[in-house]
Amino acid sequence: MPEGHTLHRLAGELQTAYAGGSPSVTSPQGRFAEGAALLDGLVVERGSAWGKLLFLHFAGERILYVHLGLIGTFVLSSVEGQADPPVTGVVRLRLLDERTVADLRGPMACKVLVPDEAAALLARQGPDPLRPESDPDRAWAKIHGSRRSIAELLMDQTVLAGVGNIYRCEVLWRHRVKPTTAGERIKRATWQAIWDDLSALMPWGVRTGRIITRDEVLADVADAIAAGETPRILDVPRDFSVYQRTGESCYRCGSRVRHAVVAGRNMFWCGNCQRRT
Template sequence: MPEGHSLHRLARGLHRTFAGDVVASSSPQGRFDSGAQILTGRVLEEAEAYGKHLFVSFEGGEVVHVHLGLYGTMQKAKSPAPEPRGAVRWRLESPTWYADLRGPTACDLVGPLGREAIVARLGPDPLRADAEPERAKARILGSRATVGTLLMDQAVLSGVGNIYRAELLYRHGVSPFLEGRLLRPAVLDAMWADLVLLMNDGVRRGRIVTLDPGDMDAMAELDADRPAADDPELDGGEDSPQIRRLRRSTGVYVYRRQGRACLRCGVPVAAQDVQGRRLYWCPGCQRLPGQRRPRPKRSTT
């Protein structure tokens, strides 16, 4: 599922491309036909993201809510638009651009009140200027749930997904199994500030990079060998296209690096399924209070 930076990048691109234009709106697939008919011929006023949700506002107060889910995509290109192929839920067209939405979990006409109701269920979004981090801080510090679980709860913190969760906890040496109420407030403040920087960097790059600049060369050297291939989230063996892409684009400390030596302490990165998602952490750098440090991974050279 796309993380928050992807939705903000999408929203900014749509806003730059269509805001202020009269747009044609259609639903080639038919599942958004009634909404598209209401919107066609109206001015698109704004596209914005809140966490993993996209809101597109039109003149007259109409608002479309989009949630991409696991498989949704929305891509734009120069006009003229070709004949729709496949299940295009929603097509936007201006005189110079078009955009096709495919496979979303949600694409609904909700209006301003509907937008407010959706946002009211969400925690603060680190990428928004109107974010209120104190709301997330209060929820986390008052909870007996683990920090790893809380960071993925969109009602606590909006826009954070599996990659940012793993990397943020690693960067601050926090065990994902630590109860929220036991996290030091100063550490949580530092994590929020770091998340704001990391996610904004993700918007600019179009991908997630969490390695500090000084660790880039060291990680490249560490990755000179073959990456682990027993990750259930990766299809194929060690020579699969996914593995090769992963090897070329390494920019993270622990995500999908299970069994490989931690860059900082040498202990093998661990992975475990938690509430249906794969959790990654370093047992050496991210220990619970009182836990003994595991032995580093022995070199095979």
């Protein structure tokens, strides 16, 4: 499932492509035909995201809500010179103007909401490290009062929005936290350090389109941007400290990286240096 940075990046791309314009909105598959008819021809105001939830705001207080789920994709492509680009695959929703087509396939949710419905949906989400107005104390209150493991809590979108499996594995390693530690045993300072780290790491994911958690890679990408270069997604190495490194040596202490299923997802950690509670 895409992590929060993907949805924030996508919201920005949709806003750049369509804000101020009135794209046609259709449902080639047919399953979203009624919703598409409500949005077709309306002016797009902005895109936004909260955690793993994506929103495209239209005039008339109509909001397109999308949750990609495990298999959903929302792909934008240039169509300059193509009046009617062909539909490939099963497309639930298509946005189209003279420059850009955006095709949505396989989402878990695709609905038209009014502001009150969108607000109610957001009220059930935890704070999002990519939203400056988010309050980490809201997540801390749930973590501090829970006997569930910190690894499970970090994946609960009602506790913390936008964090997926890769970020949880990597940030727990970065702060030496044992994944099975109960939330009620996590120290307040440790939680603040985790929140601050996510708030610093995840914007790089929005900017580059790739999860970056190793300081060496971050430094190289930052140097490239400072030199006026724009790293492409494929230029950013997919190199993690513990994620999918079962049996390999921990970069910090040399012990073996371990693996177990936690909260239905594969958890990776170092049993030697991740002992902090």
